[in-house]
Amino acid sequence: MIALEKRPTPSRALSLSTPIIAVIITMIMGGLLFSVLGKNPIEAIRTIFWDPVFGEFAFYYRPQLLVKAAPLVLIAIGLSLGFKAGIWNIGAEGQYIMGAICGAAVGLAFYPTESRLIFPLMIVAGALGGWAWGMIPALLKVRFGTNEILVSLMLVYVADQLLASMSLGLLRNPEGMGFPGSRNFSDFAAGSSWINEAAGLHWGMAFAFIAVIFSYILLNRHILGFNIRLTGEAPRAARFAGVNPTRLILFCLGTSGALAGLAGFFEVTGPSGQINIDFASGYGFTAIIVAFLGRLHPVGILLAALLMALTYVGGDLAQGNLGLPSAAIQVFQGMLLFFLLALDLLTNYRVVLKTKGAA
Amino acid sequence: MDLSAINPVLLIASLMVAATPLLLAAIGELVVERAGVLNLGVEGMMIIGAIAGFAISVETTSPMLGLVAAMIAGAVLSLLFAFLTQFALANQVASGLALTLFGLGLSALMGQSYVGVKPPAMAKLDIPVLSDIPVLGPILFSHDPVLYIGIALTGAVFWFLKKSRGGLILRAVGESHDAAHALGYNVIRVRILAIMFGGACAGLGGAYISLIRVPQWTEGMTAGIGWIALALVVFASWKPWRVLLGAYLFGGINVLQLNLQAAGIAIPVEYLAMSPYLITILVLVIMSADKSGAPASLGRTFHASQ
Secondary structure, eight states: EEEEESSSSOOHHHHHHHHHHHHHHHHHHHHHHHHHHOHHHHHHHHHHHHHHHTTTTHHHHHHHHHHHHHHHHHHHHHHHHHTTTTTTOHHHHHHHHHHHHHHHHHHHHHTTTTOTTTTHHHHHHHHHHHHHHHHHHHHHHHHHOOHHHHHHHHHHHHHHHHHHHHHHTTTTTTTSOSSSOOOGGGGGGGGGOOEEETTTEEEEHHHHHHHHHHHHHHHEEHHHHHHHHHHHHHHHHHHHHHHHHHHHHHHHHHHHHHHHHHHHHHHHHHOOOOOTTOOOOSHHHEEEEEEHTTTOOHHHHHHHHHHHHHHHHHHHHHHHOOOOOHHHHHHHHHHHHHHHHHHHHHEEEEEEEEEEEOO | GGGOOOOOOHHHHHHHHHHHHHHHHHHHHHHHHTTOOOOHHHHHHHHHHHHHHHHHHHHHSSSHHHHHHHHHHHHHHHHHHIIIIIIIIOOOHHHHHHHHHHHHHHHHHHGGGGGGGGOOOOOOOOTGGGGGTTTTHHHSSSSSSHHHHHHHHHHHHHHHHHHHHHHHHHHHHHHOOHHHHHOOOOOHHHHHHHHHHHHHHHHHHHHHHHHIIIIIIOOTTTTTTHHHHHHHOOOOOOOHHHHHHHHHHHHHHHHHHHHHHHHTSSSOOHHTTHHHHHHHHHHHHHHHTTTTTOOOOHHHHHHHHO
8 A cells, every 4th residue: 555654854856856857747748738739749849848949040039038037037036935934925916017017107207308317216116016016915914814815816906907097098108199008118218128139138137136146145044034934844933933924924025026026117118118908928927836846946946937938938939830829838837837736745755655554 | 977877676686697606616615615625726617617618518509518517627627636735735825826827728728719609598597477576576586597506505505514414524624634534534535525516616606607697708707706706705704604695795896896887987997897806805804803714724734644
């Protein structure tokens, strides 16, 4: 009879290798899915995972990977702090939208002034927008004990409606001939997040790297990071050690909100270009998968975000070349999280064979 | 603005329709949570039910078969969650999220060829004579059968949890899985059955949206109703009849804001459209003070280690 035996400490080797195993299993199952859809599975997998990096037109797709990975890294780093402490912010999509709206609004207020001071101001506004949106579930949780999962998620729908309202009303381009959507930031050099558009580099990538480094230091070298880990792994011990849960909730939700806000801000002023109804693209939800796939570890998240970006870029490619539906990529990403969670069992438990009745 | 265009009788009748998917999903989740499991995948199971029910009823031209298919689809999807949380002992929050993300993607994939298709209409249960009563007729006696099933289900769940032996076992499992295990009950089996019941209810609720309430298929059409259903369970303090009350309250708010939109009130459409979500938050804040109704083992992983 097969039984499970809890490991005294989670296996480090398995903890590192399960994400890779999960990716491989997902590729196999994804291949099956693609063949059900009538596509050649080998070709589909190659188009998604190989061509964007090593294929003929890789020079075009490689920068695209960074463009897609940057917001995922920023959001997932923030989420990982909370997830480690058992604080579940799943409304990053809303904070992402609010960061974009606030940052863009400040920039558009200065249009068409060209000054070096505008962009830093916009960054602050973007971060504050996301922070404020993240603080709503945080404050409600601290003050009233409200479930942060539900509140942060409800706020995604609210932010979505605000986005529609903004792109049709307050922030609409006055010279846009009545079309929805704000002015395009590509026409406004002082408010554009591109460092070098031709090379596909924008400030969000720089901030993503900084976020990775800071969160690594925070989690490994700082008492606050230690408290976060302690609260997640042993809540009782944390309480005895005098960890203040209120501060932790405010910090985790606030920080993840600010980072998601930054991600939205860099997206709207760079790759997306304008505030519009269809601006929200689900990065806030995909980042949840990235955070888990990266084992809530900063470096892991960086790698996971690159892989997830690959599925986006490769998915687009497969859509164009093979007619693979875009939703297939969503299914693929969902499956990845499933396999990852299922395989986690092996990290925390040992599978042992027992003779019946021995227990 | 023309508020006189809003007909109170039709308003009440349509709020009952708007409340039904919410009621179905929430009553299913209530049973799951009373068994001590927090399944955040309601939204995913609903949308899968919505597309499965839609597809099957379009293919077979039978709305009833569609509803059955939706229940099966919801239950099958919930089995994935059951496997992750009960056998692989995965974190319930993460597994529920995975279920929602997966369900949203899979439904979009399945629904591609059904966009713009009209489903076969579900016959209304126009009870003769009774449905002709002036005000009460349209409100009480002239709906589709599923609406009545929802109300009956609430009563059945109430009876099951309160009066039956099975309900007692389920609540024991939810309050203290270790004690239930020590008494010889199969915690895992009870929980899997509860999860499947929740999945079937959510699937039915989803199909109600795509087949009866809207009726058509659009991507992501459940639009957070699954999440509101989760909030509703908290609102109801895990009590069946209060779920019914809450569902009608939310249904009412939603129908009222849609009517105000149509009446051309001075508030912009977007702000009216966000009101159900804001009110959900408000209700959560008010209800969170009282956590006494929450099952004690809610969200905790059970592993029978000797």
